[in-house]
Amino acid sequence: MLFTSATFLLFHLAVVALRWVLPRAWVGPLLLVSSYVFYLSWGPIYGLLLGGMTVLGWSVALGLERGWHRRLLLGASVTVVLGVLAWFKYAGFLAAQGAALLRLLGHETGQGRVDILLPLAISFYCFEIISYLVDVHRGDPAERSLWRFALYVAYYPHLIAGPIVRAGELLPQLRVPSAFDGQRFGDGVYLCLVGFTQKLVFADRLSLWADEVFARPGAHASFGVWMGVVAYTGQIFCDFAGYTNIARGASLMLGLELPENFRLPYLSTSLTEFWRRWHMTLSRWLRDYLYISLGGNRQGTLAQYRNLFLTMLLGGLWHGANWTFLFWGALHGAGLALHKRWDGFARARAWGRLRERAPYQLLAWGVTLVFVMVGWVYFRAPTFTLAHEVLGRMFLPVSGPDTLRMAWGAWPAGLRTALVLTLALALAHVLGRFQVGSRMHAWLPAPARGVAWLALVLACYLLAEPREQFIYFQF
Known part of the structure; x- marks a missing residue:
């Protein structure tokens, strides 16, 4: 759903209408479901990756808050997140450069091409998960609610291309949904x-x-x-x-x-x-x-x-x-x-x-x-x-x-x-x-x-x- 498409406009207007009609207790679940519907419309299989990375970030943050080998846990988790990002974003490029180098050295090789479809928004949500983990390691409180943290990561207005939102900027707003403000x-x-x-x-x-x-x-x-x-x-x-x-x-x-x-x-x-x-x-x-x-x-x-x-x-x-x-x-x-x-x-x-x-x-x-x-x-x-x-x-x-x-x-x-x-x-x-x-x-x-x-x-x-x-x- 491109932001400039009629499909997105109808989708967003429906979410807005439900947001202000439903009780405040339902706002979070509504936005979470809407965000995953929005993301899955681009490619259902990569919704599993988004969910898996979300669970990883949430659970590691709880471990960091409880003092479980903090430096090791942070280093390992950031390495995993960056590793996933590097695989999808750079594996094909590195394979092609390696094949070119081998041909330059006189070794026969194939095209060295690795075709990997880049999951939409992976760079943005990986950066947001990393910033959240580092902030928790530096002393910020971890988010106890998995669904609320999942909404922070997947919130559909900013998911695809930013802005890159810090947990401290969005999570407090999700905990206490605001009343309607006409202005x-x-x-x-x-x-x-x-x-x-x-x-x-x-x-x-x-x-x-x-x-x-x-x-x-x-x-x-x-x-x-x-x-x-x-x-x-x-x-x-x-x-x-x-x-x-x-x-x-x-x-x-x-x-x-x-x-x-x-x-x-x-x-x-x-x-x-x-x-x-x-x-x-x-x-x-x-x-x-x-x-x-x-x-x-x-x-x-x-x-x-x-x-x-x-x-x-x-x-x-x-x-x-x-x-x-x-x-x-x-x-x-x-x-x-x-x-x-x-x-x-x-x-x-x-x-x-x-x-x-x-x-x-x-x-x-x-x-x-x-x-x-x-x-x-x-x-x-x-x-x-x-x-x-x-x-x-x-x-x-x-x-x-x-x-x-x-x-x-x-x-x-x-x-x-x-x-x-x-x-x-x-x-x-x-x-x-x-x-x-x-x-x-x-x-x-x-x-x-x-x-x-x-x-x-x-x-x-x-x-x-x-x-x-x-x-x-x-x-």
Whole structure:
């Protein structure tokens, strides 16, 4: 059930209606059953894996709370969870790389291909189980109720692609279901509609030109390739932020609040700031459970740079079994280390006032955005050959039929659409900087909100280009 499908809308509306009609004691079981129905609709066999991992996390946490060989139990359980994740996500990739290495050494071998279907959402719920176990090991209380813990793991609004929710953020809300709140419910509807607009109107239409450029970069001049990368930059944001807004909105309609995951990331003036705004729940997870575990900044400057690099390297690997993902993570790790170095250098020379001035901020924003866009090329391209062809066209100007010298009407329709949507997305970022949308929604009276909601619904209906599932479903 895709979030943008009619099936999901009917399913969710039915769950919402039952949620507010049934007694509060039935809310938890209703949401648990609904979550498993939602997940099993994607593939029944992997529901057993989700259930098994849930029971493992719940029982190990109880053992940790009771002091049963705490370090050994935590290490063994995290190893098992990561082992399951590695088998499904990386076994095929490692087998292919091993076969390629053997052929390089002159040994005859088969294709070395291992076809393993990746269970949907495995990366997300494995990370949530690991964070829960580590938190219990650090002193947080374990959840006594198996069904409540199972609901925390499988809660369907966030299950497939996040946000990555900590146990302390969701379990307290599950223990005491809230009463109906009209304001919260209305905010949930608004968030859902914003998410649908981001996905159907922006992301899916931007993907048309992005896919064209990444499929045939050699057929386009530099400006067209730049616009293809810009289109993908907008697509991945609108796709993932759109999913997150739908998830948060759907959850608010059920009376439960999920954490914010995006905060206008393309307005960032440094790579450090970008990762505080982009996929914020993953950034916090990597910081709290990987970067700090590696030593953080407690062992000196060089160790901090190393830990930043390793954290982002593993963060890139989490996104997929491909060398380009690994390189994307390494690129961001090196960029974060360089920014930390530059920041320390500037602070030592008391350049604080200079960094606050508008020209410096504008330059820092431009450099950060270009760096992020270069990273997205490696993230999007399946091979280094394609990535370098795209980057070559971007930074080694090539003239052609889509240069700025040509008239607007001579540009391909996809390029014109990408340019218009990019300008609209930039305007939305600027308006979002001053929280114009949320403030207007809170200020409008109920009838006017209804008109605004209807406008968003009509925009989705008239301008939608539903072509594919959400990008982060593959992770």
